[in-house]
Amino acid sequence: MKSPWGEDTPWPKKNNFFTYLRGCLRKAWSNNPIKLQVLKSKRKQIANPNPNGKKPMVWGFDCEMCGGTFPISNGQVDHIHPAGKLNDVGDIQGFVERLLFVTEDDLRLVCKDCNNALAMSDKTGKTYEECLIDKQVIAIQKVKGGDIKWLIARDVTPGKNSKIRKQQIIDRLWEEKNNDRE
Numbered sequence: 001m002k003s004p005w006g007e008d009t010p011w012p013k014k015n016n017f018f019t020y021l022r023g024c025l026r027k028a029w030s031n032n033p034i035k036l037q038v039l040k041s042k043r044k045q046i047a048n049p050n051p052n053g054k055k056p057m058v059w060g061f062d063c064e065m066c067g068g069t070f071p072i073s074n075g076q077v078d079h080i081h082p083a084g085k086l087n088d089v090g091d092i093q094g095f096v097e098r099l100l101f102v103t104e105d106d107l108r109l110v111c112k113d114c115n116n117a118l119a120m121s122d123k124t125g126k127t128y129e130e131c132l133i134d135k136q137v138i139a140i141q142k143v144k145g146g147d148i149k150w151l152i153a154r155d156v157t158p159g160k161n162s163k164i165r166k167q168q169i170i171d172r173l174w175e176e177k178n179n180d181r182e
């Protein structure tokens with residue numbers, strides 16, 4: 001069988017073709033009926049978190065990873081077993097099966113932050129918890145002086161550079177996480 005990519009085709013290189021194919025399959029996933037069923041069966045009415053909102057109650061959900069309650073717009077349907085990579089012909093079958101051969105039991109409804117942390121965990125091999133903390137640190141340090149304020153608010157003397165402060169925040173977040181468990 002001939003490959004669809006190559007000179008004088010819309011995909012000069014193999015990776016161009018696989019980028020295109022991943023895009024196609026992502027679209028198939030975005031309007032997948034099982035995914036929509038999950039959204040529908042797991043949503044519930046929650047108090048409107050928007051103080052300027054007109055309705056007192058809106059559709060929301062409980063994140064299956066962090067347990068937080070969010071408006072449904074923050075919900076992402078996640079594969080418990082990730083679809084993985086699709087960079088080669090040999091990846092196609094496994095990727096499509098993991099992505100689309102699913103029932104509601106293979107999926108979970110999570111918030112955007114948890115979804116990002118799960119995706120990062122897949123990519124880096126770090127645990128979900130480590131990724132969640134990394135994300136929190138990035139958000140805290142994105143604001144100028146935000147890390148110093150954050151540490152002072154927790155009675156920690158901020159270190160002299162952002163690298164030290166990053167580690168201080170990480171240590172503190174782990175501590176808070178472990179305290180939550182007790």
Ligand SMILES: [Zn+2]
Pocket residue numbers: 063064065066067068110111112113114115
């Ligand atoms: Zn969450």
